[in-house]
Amino acid sequence: MTITVLERMIAALARLNAAVCGAGRHVAAALLAVMTFAVLVQIVFRYVFNNSLSWSEELAKVMMVWATMLVAPWAYRMGANVSIDLFAEALPARLRAVLGFVLNLLVVWIVWIFLIESVALWQRGADTLSATLPVKMSVFYAILPLGFGGMLAVGVELSLRQIAQFLNPARSYAVPASHVPVADA
Amino acid sequence: MSLAYFWIFIFLLASGMPVVFALLVGPGLSLVIDGQEQFFTALMSRLYNGIDSFPLMAVPFFILAGEIMNSGGITTSIVRFSQSMLGHLRGGLAQVNILSSLLLAGLSGSAVADASAIGKMLIPSMAENGYTRRFAAAVTAAAAIIGPIIPPSGIMIIYAFVMNVSVGGLFAAGIVPGLMIAVGLMIMTSYLARVRNYPVANRKATWGERGAAFKGSFLALLTPVILLGGILVGVFTPTEAASVAAAYALVVALFVLRTLTFKQLPAIFAAVAVQSGVILLLVGAGVTFAWLVTVSGMGESIATGMLALTDNVLLLLLLVNLFLFGVGMFLDAGPAILILGPVLAPVFVGLGVDPLHFAVVMCVNLTVGLATPPMGLVLFVTSSISGEKVETIAWEMMPFLAIEVVVIFLITFFPALTMTLPRMMGFA
Numbered sequence: 278m279t280i281t282v283l284e285r286m287i288a289a290l291a292r293l294n295a296a297v298c299g300a301g302r303h304v305a306a307a308l309l310a311v312m313t314f315a316v317l318v319q320i321v322f323r324y325v326f327n328n329s330l331s332w333s334e335e336l337a338k339v340m341m342v343w344a345t346m347l348v349a350p351w352a353y354r355m356g357a358n359v360s361i362d363l364f365a366e367a368l369p370a371r372l373r374a375v376l377g378f379v380l381n382l383l384v385v386w387i388v389w390i391f392l393i394e395s396v397a398l399w400q401r402g403a404d405t406l407s408a409t410l411p412v413k414m415s416v417f418y419a420i421l422p423l424g425f426g427g428m429l430a431v432g433v434e435l436s437l438r439q440i441a442q443f444l445n446p447a448r449s450y451a452v453p454a455s456h457v458p459v460a461d462a
Numbered sequence: 463m464s465l466a467y468f469w470i471f472i473f474l475l476a477s478g479m480p481v482v483f484a485l486l487v488g489p490g491l492s493l494v495i496d497g498q499e500q501f502f503t504a505l506m507s508r509l510y511n512g513i514d515s516f517p518l519m520a521v522p523f524f525i526l527a528g529e530i531m532n533s534g535g536i537t538t539s540i541v542r543f544s545q546s547m548l549g550h551l552r553g554g555l556a557q558v559n560i561l562s563s564l565l566l567a568g569l570s571g572s573a574v575a576d577a578s579a580i581g582k583m584l585i586p587s588m589a590e591n592g593y594t595r596r597f598a599a600a601v602t603a604a605a606a607i608i609g610p611i612i613p614p615s616g617i618m619i620i621y622a623f624v625m626n627v628s629v630g631g632l633f634a635a636g637i638v639p640g641l642m643i644a645v646g647l648m649i650m651t652s653y654l655a656r657v658r659n660y661p662v663a664n665r666k667a668t669w670g671e672r673g674a675a676f677k678g679s680f681l682a683l684l685t686p687v688i689l690l691g692g693i694l695v696g697v698f699t700p701t702e703a704a705s706v707a708a709a710y711a712l713v714v715a716l717f718v719l720r721t722l723t724f725k726q727l728p729a730i731f732a733a734v735a736v737q738s739g740v741i742l743l744l745v746g747a748g749v750t751f752a753w754l755v756t757v758s759g760m761g762e763s764i765a766t767g768m769l770a771l772t773d774n775v776l777l778l779l780l781l782v783n784l785f786l787f788g789v790g791m792f793l794d795a796g797p798a799i800l801i802l803g804p805v806l807a808p809v810f811v812g813l814g815v816d817p818l819h820f821a822v823v824m825c826v827n828l829t830v831g832l833a834t835p836p837m838g839l840v841l842f843v844t845s846s847i848s849g850e851k852v853e854t855i856a857w858e859m860m861p862f863l864a865i866e867v868v869v870i871f872l873i874t875f876f877p878a879l880t881m882t883l884p885r886m887m888g889f890a
Contacts (some may be wrong), residue, residue: 303732308735309735310731317705320698320702320705337519338519341513341514341518341522348735348739359481360480376478383491384480384487391505394505394506397503398503398506398510418510
């Protein structure tokens with residue numbers, strides 16, 4: 278009984294998160310293209326037109342912060358962040374599941390803290406103007422609550438999946454794998 | 463402020479929490495324990511400022527350049543050129559592997575990308591030509607770590623950003639160690655090839671064929687010249703150079719080689735967004751953690767602890783190398799630099815070691831760690847390409863690893879090896 282309710286909650290949250298995370302990744306990709314273009318334009322203006330642009334660097338930086346925060350929920354959901362699994366894998370399966378659950382709750386907690394702090398930062402940003410672009414800093418900061426909000430939703434989904442897994446070990450409740458390759462430096 | 467965060471962090475890390483979250487939860491829990499929740503605001507602004515940086519932007523640009531080169535057939539042209547130069551030697555394909563890694567290192571800043579690009583091309587053909595798969599994988603892994611040692615280098619950009627040393631200087635300092643590793647690996651390969659009687663795959667290419675292969679890879683090989691030339695002469699900042707490299711690779715792949723189509727671009731940018739997003743958030747979390755390391759006075763207590771051991775700089779450098787090598791077995795180079803750079807570097811700078819010299823030793827040591835078991839991303843990549851177990855490849859890699867350890871010690875105790883180039887160029 279509980280398990281069906283839980284499964285429905287997971288399915289609903291998974292649909293939402295998959296859509297949000299996927300969209301975030303695509304917007305991030307587009308922003309990276311804008312960022313690349315902004316820096317190239319800056320170089321062209323400096324060397325060809327002998328005119329140093331004031332705004333390109335700040336625009337590019339904002340694009341980078343935005344892209345990073347937009348990808349963060351996706352990376353969290355897909356387990357793309359690096360971790361050391363060696364010791365945990367040596368534990369008995371049951372103990373490992375409990376440990377994984379506690380660790381994820383801690384992650385949800387810190388994401389919650391950062392969500393609150395990012396809302397405060399966003400509000401403070403309404404009083405400050407950007408150094409080179411004609412917008413308030415709050416426009417730049419707006420991505421932080423969005424990113425942490427997305428991560429919070431993912432964190433809740435992952436926790437529910439872990440609970441369901443514990444109640445019903447016969448079925449796999451892991452997040453379906455993505456076809457996007459993950460690698461890093 | 464107590465040092466609780468550090469022990470919490472170590473515990474979380476060992477329990478399997480992703481490094482990026484452990485770097486935030488450790489300080490967060492510690493602030494709660496100490497009743498200093500007012501500092502949460504500072505954690506948030508450190509995280510934002512840790513990502514909001516123009517020098518750091520070189521990281522996504524280099525990843526972009528690498529992705530374009532790999533999907534645009536630029537790697538193929540480099541392997542073809544290496545083949546024409548060294549393919550006729552005994553153990554020729556192994557030598558081709560090393561030379562390709564060295565040349566690709568001048569274009570790419572990531573060992574994992576190099577291992578995957580070169581491994582996919584050369585491990586199957588080495589296996590067909592009479593090498594064991596494990597040896598093919600071991601050579602690929604050992605040579606791929608040249609990638610982040612020869613500039614450009616994602617790891618060095620991160621170090622330079624966190625520790626405030628010059629990217630150009632660090633790049634210049636990496637050239638000699640990278641060449642030393644390449645030459646060392648080639649000598650070891652030629653010895654093994656004779657002892658194990660490895661095959662000669664090709665007849666010697668004529669100079670005409672070599673010329674044609676060079677022409678085919680010329681545009682690719684020009685990248686490091688533009689990149690490093692631009693940075694070292696001072697025409698570009700490293701970030702601008704990285705964006706030019708990405709644009710150059712794009713133009714070459716789209717319009718000159720025509721190996722890339724516009725249709726592939728969205729997928730490339732999406733892959734780059736994921737890879738750089740993961741690294742940049744990690745850097746932001748690392749900066750947050752480093753701030754707590756500084757304000758908690760942890761640096762001083764570690765310095766006192768180390769100096770209580772001995773005040774002999776050479777002995778301390780030896781110990782720190784052994785320590786970093788151990789860390790490298792469990793942790794990626796990027797996170798290790800973010801966590802340990804701010805703790806260790808000030809101690810050695812205080813003892814009179816040049817900041818650039820310590821930086822390059824730390825970067826090279828932790829880069830070699832990418833190919834040491836049990837946690838080595840480069841080993842994982844070569845293992846999945848070759849189908850051999852990580853342990854098997856690691857065991858086969860021992861002679862090459864020995865070369866790399868020797869190079870680490872040489873650059874540690876003979877600073878002139880790394881410092882001469884940066885000094886000549888005015889970085890130190």
